[in-house]
Amino acid sequence: MNNDIIINDININDIKQYEEIADLLKAIAHPARICIIRGLMNKGSCNVSYMQNCLNLPQSTVSQHLQKLKSLGIIKGERNGLQINYSICNKTIVSIINAIFPTDS
Numbered sequence: 001m002n003n004d005i006i007i008n009d010i011n012i013n014d015i016k017q018y019e020e021i022a023d024l025l026k027a028i029a030h031p032a033r034i035c036i037i038r039g040l041m042n043k044g045s046c047n048v049s050y051m052q053n054c055l056n057l058p059q060s061t062v063s064q065h066l067q068k069l070k071s072l073g074i075i076k077g078e079r080n081g082l083q084i085n086y087s088i089c090n091k092t093i094v095s096i097i098n099a100i101f102p103t104d105s
Helices: 012-027 031-043 048-054 058-073 091-100
Strands: 074-081 085-090
Touching: 012 058, 012 091, 031 048, 031 058, 031 074, 031 085, 048 058, 048 085, 058 074
Parallel strands: none
Antiparallel strands: 074 085
């Protein structure tokens, strides 16, 4: 027996998936975070100092944006001595960014 509840062609059990996607979209709803994600997509990984120089923002501001992205599982940090190198770990966000910024053919 199927326990799915359908309202206006929306499966209520899918609401969780919609909430997760909405959270991802909210996370990238800031120019600095979009820039961080695109930079990591292009570079592969880098540390906060490199991002700070590219973004021309204070390190504390960049760190706050990184924490937001990390808390949602969009990026991960890997310690290398005293530095933490960040990289993207969410394939969905890569697809979203690629859809927003298609590559020129």
